[in-house]
Structure formats: C-alpha cells, structure tokens
Amino acid sequence: MMNNGSRGLLIGLWITLMVGLAFMARQWGLESLRQQAQLDNERLAGQLLVELDKYRRLPALIATRSELQQALLRTLSPARLNPLLEQQNEILGTDAIYLMTAQGDVIAASNWRQQDSFVGDNYRFRPYFQQAMQGRAGSYFALGQRSGRRGYYFSYPVQEGDHRLGVVVVKVALSLIEERWDSRDDFDYLLTDEYGVVFFSSRAEWLYRPLVRLNDTTRATLSDERKYGDKLGEPLSDQPTLGLLRSQDEWRWGQGYLFTGTAMPSAGWHLYTLKPLHGLLPIMAKALASFALVSLLVLMIWLYWRQELLGRARLARLNNQLEHKVSERTLALSTSNQELVATIDKYRQTQRELVDTQEQLVQAAKLALLGEMSAGINHELNQPLAAMRAYGENALQLLDKGRLDSCRDNLLQINSLNHHMSELVARFKVFARKGEQTLQAVTLQPVIHASLALLHSQMIKQGLLIETRLPAEPLYVRADAVQLEQVLVNLLHNALQACATSSPPRVWLTLERVDDRVVIEVSDNGPGLPVEASRLFAPFYTTKSQGLGLGLTISLRIVTAFGGQLEAANSPAHGGASFTITLPAVDPSLRSEPGSPAFTPSGESHDSDNADR
Numbered sequence: 001m002m003n004n005g006s007r008g009l010l011i012g013l014w015i016t017l018m019v020g021l022a023f024m025a026r027q028w029g030l031e032s033l034r035q036q037a038q039l040d041n042e043r044l045a046g047q048l049l050v051e052l053d054k055y056r057r058l059p060a061l062i063a064t065r066s067e068l069q070q071a072l073l074r075t076l077s078p079a080r081l082n083p084l085l086e087q088q089n090e091i092l093g094t095d096a097i098y099l100m101t102a103q104g105d106v107i108a109a110s111n112w113r114q115q116d117s118f119v120g121d122n123y124r125f126r127p128y129f130q131q132a133m134q135g136r137a138g139s140y141f142a143l144g145q146r147s148g149r150r151g152y153y154f155s156y157p158v159q160e161g162d163h164r165l166g167v168v169v170v171k172v173a174l175s176l177i178e179e180r181w182d183s184r185d186d187f188d189y190l191l192t193d194e195y196g197v198v199f200f201s202s203r204a205e206w207l208y209r210p211l212v213r214l215n216d217t218t219r220a221t222l223s224d225e226r227k228y229g230d231k232l233g234e235p236l237s238d239q240p241t242l243g244l245l246r247s248q249d250e251w252r253w254g255q256g257y258l259f260t261g262t263a264m265p266s267a268g269w270h271l272y273t274l275k276p277l278h279g280l281l282p283i284m285a286k287a288l289a290s291f292a293l294v295s296l297l298v299l300m301i302w303l304y305w306r307q308e309l310l311g312r313a314r315l316a317r318l319n320n321q322l323e324h325k326v327s328e329r330t331l332a333l334s335t336s337n338q339e340l341v342a343t344i345d346k347y348r349q350t351q352r353e354l355v356d357t358q359e360q361l362v363q364a365a366k367l368a369l370l371g372e373m374s375a376g377i378n379h380e381l382n383q384p385l386a387a388m389r390a391y392g393e394n395a396l397q398l399l400d401k402g403r404l405d406s407c408r409d410n411l412l413q414i415n416s417l418n419h420h421m422s423e424l425v426a427r428f429k430v431f432a433r434k435g436e437q438t439l440q441a442v443t444l445q446p447v448i449h450a451s452l453a454l455l456h457s458q459m460i461k462q463g464l465l466i467e468t469r470l471p472a473e474p475l476y477v478r479a480d481a482v483q484l485e486q487v488l489v490n491l492l493h494n495a496l497q498a499c500a501t502s503s504p505p506r507v508w509l510t511l512e513r514v515d516d517r518v519v520i521e522v523s524d525n526g527p528g529l530p531v532e533a534s535r536l537f538a539p540f541y542t543t544k545s546q547g548l549g550l551g552l553t554i555s556l557r558i559v560t561a562f563g564g565q566l567e568a569a570n571s572p573a574h575g576g577a578s579f580t581i582t583l584p585a586v587d588p589s590l591r592s593e594p595g596s597p598a599f600t601p602s603g604e605s606h607d608s609d610n611a612d613r
Helices: 004-056 058-062 066-072 078-092 127-133 174-180 216-225 242-246 277-322 330-374 377-400 404-432 444-454 456-462 481-498 551-561
Strands: 096-101 106-109 138-143 150-160 163-173 188-192 198-201 250-253 255-264 269-276 438-443 465-469 476-479 506-514 517-524 565-570 577-584
Touching: 004 150, 004 163, 004 188, 004 255, 004 269, 004 277, 004 377, 058 150, 058 163, 066 078, 066 096, 066 106, 066 150, 066 163, 078 096, 078 106, 127 138, 127 150, 127 163, 150 174, 277 330, 377 404, 438 444, 444 456, 444 465, 444 481, 444 506, 444 517, 456 481, 476 481, 476 577, 481 506, 481 517, 481 551, 481 577, 551 565
Parallel strands: 465 506
Antiparallel strands: 096 106, 096 163, 138 150, 150 163, 188 198, 188 269, 250 255, 255 269, 438 476, 506 517, 517 577, 565 577
C-alpha cells in the first residue's frame, strides 16, 4: 500500500500540473481571443472605409454643376438651388447637402424646408470649410450645430477658373453605417478621433468621452471647432497619454477586456475592438476537465497494473504450495489459471483502447491545426466581398435609373468575383488532403496584369508607384494560372507592406527570358530582409503580430511543384527586398497534363504571414 508521504507527493504534483495547465490554457486563450479581435477589427474597419468611400467624391461631382457657380456669382437666385439639392440628397441617401459662400454663409441647403435648416448659418469655423477654401477636398467628423446628430462631412471648393467662389458640403449620418454593421454580443468596439475622443461605440456610456485626459490646448481646439458641443465627458482611463494606453494588452473598464486597435489614416480615426476576458473561462475549464480525465485514466491504469502485480505474487505463492499439496489443490490451481487468462485478456484490451485513444488525440490535434489555418481565408475573401458589395449597391442604383447595360456589367463583375472566391475556397481544402493540379502552357503577361488588378485599390490608397517591365512577346511556362497568380499576389502584397513607410513607396516588377528560363523579379524600396533568406521560407515563421507564417512556405511549394525556384535577397539597386521566381520556358502548344500534388490553400494569396520583413 502507498504510504501517506507518497500519496501527498502525488497529490502535490497533480495540483502543480493543474496550475501550470491553467496558466498555459489562459495564455493560449488570450492568443486565440487576440487573433479573433484582430479579425473583427479588420472587418469593421473595412466596412467603415467602404461606406465612407462611397460618399467621398460626391462633393467634387456636385461642384461641377453650373447652377452652383451661378448662385455664388449671384446670377441665379440661391433659393432655386434648394429643390435641386433636396432631390440629390434623397437620391444619394445622405443626411444633408448645402452650399456655402467664401465667407462661410450657407445660401442653399437640402433641408431648406425643415425648422433646423442650415440656410443662413455660418460655418467658417469648421475645418472642412477651411480645407476646401485652401483648394483641396475636405473631410471632418462632428456633431451637427443645429441637429446635434453625429455626421461625417465631405467638402469641395466651387471654382471659376482659379478663383474659389464657395464650398459645397455633403453630410453623411453615421447611423447609415451603424445599420450595416452586424449585431454581435461577443465583443465591443469604439471609434475615436485624432484626439482619442470616442464618437462611435457599441456602448452608449462610452460616447463623447476621451480615452485619456485632454490637455487645455486640445480642449480649446475642440471648443473652437464646436466638434462635440457640450457633450464632451470625463476620460475613460487614468493613463496620461494615448501611447501608454495602446501599449497595454488589457483594459479594465468594469469588466476586463482584451483589445486591439487599427489606425485609419484616411479618416484620421482609430478603431478599437474589445473582447471580454470572461471568454477565457470556458477555454480554461475545458483544458482542466480534459487533464482531469486523462489523470483519472492514468490512475486507473496504474491501479490495474498494481492489481496485476499483486495477482502474480499471489499466483507464485500458490505455486509454492502446490509442491506440497498437488493432489489437494488441483482444482484451486485450475481456477487460478483461468483468472490469470482473463486478467491478461483485459490487459491486452486496455492496451488496444489506449492505442485507439492516442490515435484519436493525434487526429484531433491535426483538425485543430487545420481549424486555426482555415481562419486565414477571411483575409482572402474580404477584398472580393467588399468589391461585390460595392458592385451590388451600385447595380441597385443603376437599376433604379434604368441604366440596364451598366447594371449588367456590375452583375458580371459580381459573378466573376463569386467564381473567383469559389476557386479559392476549393483550393483551401487541399490543405487537408492531397490532390492533383492541371499544368498547362500559361501566358505570364495576363497573369501579372490580373495580380496587379487585385491590388489596384490598395496601391491607390497607399500612393504607391509600381514600375513594370514586361517584354512585348508573350512568355509561356508550365503552371497552373490561378496558383501562379496566388504566388504573385503574395509577393506583391509583401512588397506593398514592406515599403509602406518609404517616401515615396515604390515597387518594381520585371519579366524576362534568360536562355531556357523565365525570370520574374519583385523588388521594393522598403527596409529589406531582417533575417537570413532561408528562414523566411520556414513554416510558421513570422515577425508580424498576426498570421500563421505560411505565406512564403506555400509559395515556395507552388513554385517548386511547377519545376521552378523561389529565392529572396536584399536588392542592391533599390535598397529593399527582392524575390525572384525562375521557371522553365515552354512551347505554347504544351497540352494539359496532371501535375504532382501541390499544397495551395487560397487564404495565403493576400495575407502573406511569412513575408514580414
């Protein structure tokens, strides 16, 4: 029997293991919550930017109407503009459209019929008016001076030649955006301006309160701009600066939150997503329950093994007695032998059950890994989904206006994006099983143009210059066109991220034939590679705050499956990183043939976790 000292030691060891497992489960749960918070944050930021971009160019379009210039030159009565602005406001679904003179006076507005009409007001103190009078498109968030409703203002100068006559303004109510955001109960979000003041949130009690205490200069600026009227509240935290607040992993406002933030430079905002920490409790409970079950199983096996040893000892004693009482204990010996056989059968059955349990645990681990990797497909689908949404909304407006040809073009674009997304999701399944790809003669120039088109909007937002050098004659390689496009988009996206802080950001893409090989090179003027090139292609290696670290690993496997090479180095010509794809050139008459299985999950084409440099 086990003495009290040994029993206490085992209990202490078991408690220590439980505490250590609880800590590990909490750390794993925090990382899981952090990744989910980042995904939710990117989704909300993308939806918000898409909504704002729909209205950003409206003032410049309205400013081209001659009636606005005539009203500002007093050759047309401003009152005649009111019905026109009212009609445009209803069609566009905006909150208000109004026209201001060079002195800031509102002379015409879409809400001219309402009691809180802007006509006769002066808003020269608003930054959007000052930006437009400086000759550039303006944008600004504030509470309405009369209505008190939250809104985002877009402005543009009305000019006659180089002379600025006035400003046209489009106000977008943020309630339009709030209606499109999904209702979620598992996280909170808040949107702040450049000073850290919350103006949009999932919780009403956080609205119009700064994250940290504002200094007198900032308060004076907000008061002069009348941005929040008299609704500015007390700070939500006791941190002295926004930098210190954003460097924390957890915020504790009533209940604990794990948060992540995303800057929105085009709007001057910062979006935060907050995950409640009470979500860790189920994760820790499952881990501890699993450990307790495993511990119980081990204890049962140990007790069974100990019982078997005791049985064997008892059998030995019986054998010694049989030497003296063979004739008397023959029946007892036979019974003991039967018990021993049954014990051995039970032991073998237990061993088989243990082997089966081990195989199930291994398979569960594989499925868990596949589940983590499949989360990366959200990044691949965000851009087509956003584009499909924009095309769909535009198609509705075109349909209302009877422009069926333009509407059909938008529907064709949606169908094309949907087909592309289906191909990406289908390829993601290859991660779990081996399959065959079809290799054929592929023209490289169209593949390169398609890859650049996928990143066109990101290049525009980033103000990026991309220089391509493609030969006039078509070059062919033996490959799968969609998979090759994934590799190119992966490398180009890496280059965009790498040179984001360069001024100006530039990327070079060259294609040439060298003997019997075709060489594609993607270079940038970023900071270059921070590690040895060989480490970049290692699975799960990444220096980014998010991602699985599989982008370049998968790209290397695709290129290798095509019979080519993928290499990385620092570019002496441009100062940044350079990735080179080398493939065998083929005759364009090459027929399709099954290729060797290639591991190509579609989620890595736009979110290149490996390529963090």
